[in-house]
Amino acid sequence: MTRSSGFKVGMGIVIAALAAIPKAAAQAPTLSVDPSRLPRLGTIDERFQSYNVEMVKVTGGRFWKPYRSSASAPSARGADNAENMPASANPDLYAYREPIDLSTRRLRILAAALAPAYLRVSGTWANSTYFAESDEPSTPPNGFRAVLSRERWKGVIDFARAAGAEIVTSMAISPGVRDAAGLWRSDQARRLFAYTKSIGGRIAAAEFMNEPTLAAMGGAPKGYDAAAYGRDFKAFVAFIRNSQPDVIVLGPGSIGETTASQSPPQSSSDFLRTRDLLAASGPGIDAFSYHHYGALSQRCSGIPGQTTPEAALSEGWLASTEQTLAFYQSLRDEFAPDKPMWLTETAEAACGGNPWASTFLDTFRYLDQLGRLARAGVQMVAHNTLAASDYGLLDETTLRPRPNYWAALLWRRLMGTTVLDAGVHKGIHLYAHCRRGVRGAVTLLAINTDRTNAAMLRLPAASERYTLSADHLQSADVTLNGRVLELGPNDDLPRLAAVTSPPGSIEIAPATIAFLTVADARNPACA
Template structure:
């Protein structure tokens, strides 16, 4: 697809046809909406690195990761591959990611500034080999080895793409003393080497997903009491060795009391409330993870499922807010006033569903960004940049998927100041507003029409530039912008992504499309 520009259905003709057919009542089920971008009030702001991404620790060191759905390669065969309790047949060996790859760096840099989180379940059992001769096999109590060269590669990648590193530390039996208490030797060596290599760990969680400690490599019988003890030791360590590092926590997942949450009866589960009671205060920001379901890979483990047929439903899109509200209530109880980060999320855990790389998932991805920004979440880290089905980039050649183009458009248009549209979220009209990125006084609207049949009309008193995303005609994992399939040019040059001029007045947003409307001359006082 590289360098190809394929014309899809003429968006202009389609808009004209619907405008004529629905004049005065673009959606009979809902009144037309009018927005004056100049009058939208400020509701808050997000971190300039709000939209970020994850590179799994397993990607850095190589190992058994989620097996592609269409793969004919043999499975890993490792009994301890990935999460405990998941069928090893769901995993396949992948070599370490090439963080020096030119295309990867070009595309990642275009999303900067960002955070790059290098963590995941595998980070819980990682051994940092602080020597010139790393061991061929991980020492007892560990499952993987991170070499100096590999970690230096992460540092150089982050520097090249304007990203700051977020991570978590090992908590497996290998970092514990004879009484099973966490020790800081590995963490201290890792931080010291990072500095020596010219890097910085900007933020870190103590461990990855402690709410699933039993599935994540913690010692047998690990519960809230030893977690609280270990977290306090970790906090003391951070205050001595890395006082400028943002201490995130707890980084929990799967607890939402809804059909997609994991039951508390799962062996090794720890409730966040119990952890926070045991650990006491000390975090700089409250962190949590969100997946609306588990992918088909984990169906045999009886983890909650979803389907492509539900991908545009209000119930599916609303799960982002339900999970946020659950964890925000815990933040308010145990860490009042602290910022909140979503440090990992995608369409589904266990590597994503088969449709997670298509435009169908872009509705969830962009709606999630809009919802989280509106509720005050400071950082949203997508899992992953370039591994498995939920990746922004194809894992084999780093070609952009639909969500990469959606991410790039958000990055270019939606600034850090969040505005109030005054419009409730209803099917066919999820409307979000931010100050326009890089344009003083400008405003950008994002309008998500997840309806299968009804168009939406929004009246603007000023001219705007329209960027409409639609599914490609060829069934690929790409996306069309204003009717033209987005693709890389020669030498991986990004396309211009130019908006179409839109006169003042009604703007028709077709079913199953996403439109950004940039109003550069809005002169909104909140955007100066």
């Protein structure tokens, strides 16, 4: 994504945003918050903020075609790899990608800045990927659609080590891993785990398969149903318990039951309900995993479930993440009481994201989703993806950070693992955590989704303020306190400098996001 021409913020705008309150803003209701008295809600995993690298990016293959015409055409190898797509997929939606180079210095620097994290290597393509016995890629055997060479998997392990990430993955479940009776065999899984361990790697957690509710679309055998899933899942759990007892078993990893993005709808004969999957599989999961997309992207036009940029700051859009959580949480409570919730795949929209997924407009959804889910006790949120298609944190061609990456970096540096109750308020979305790495300190995340009106926040103590804004909401650039965020000449991360706000009222300008750290909060929950 090229930089917007002439993207500069004048000093007059900066001063106005950080100094005197305009007359219109003075009329806005003021919310008073005392960070020292915010009660503790709970804690989140230190790897709460995580990300996906799709299996198809590791192996090479056809993934969601970017909207940019310059990047949309497949390479000469594309035709040779056309089969490396989900079953029943429309080939016009995809473009071939060479395998991602996980040794790239910029990629490792940017990923390491988000450490610690979980690195999930999975996705629909993983369901039918063959793990090779040698380093040389080969044609996939019958019953598979792609090949994961040992060299490529070693690249994942090396990258995870360099990036301070723990690996999460899923198993192949296509016809190629089954015996004559159609039963899932652990041979492929056993080979993957054994090789990982032999080179000093570790798989921290695993799902049996990616999105079993869409099993037919994901490459499962014809006629695959909940009973078959239950039988296979039990075999998978037995394999893990017997040979990999330290691995966290995740499941079921469902999608498509709570929002307009469900495709095909629940009524489809191919759709498997999560309730039926859980009833058939019985106990065995260590954490309840699920996926959430609030909509389908424009690539999937013609299928119900699209959204618009005009709705991107609406409460209905932002609240969909809680609606999905509530649905799956109720099933967790019934079938796996007290197990932690993991959101192992989420982004702006399914099918690679909308064109505005790569702009500042989606940063509101990204940070609001993290705030809501942390407040609700979800332990892990894996953004899809790190660097692929329009919803990636990084541009997949240049690896230049997008607005959501800068938001992720601020969250990582400022928001600790202890979650505080900042309440639910009109006119502003407010979240609070103990400040990462500073005893007694509190960080507030204030998100003003109103496009025209400022919000007012009154704090009794001085705060350090980090305000994210853009000259227009669909900008590929984002500013921090009026300065464009960009990498240095040697891929150095910029200094994330705060502006000090004295005690009293603070204006949160329309359509902006502010992190406010209060070092002297002395909140006992943060001691």
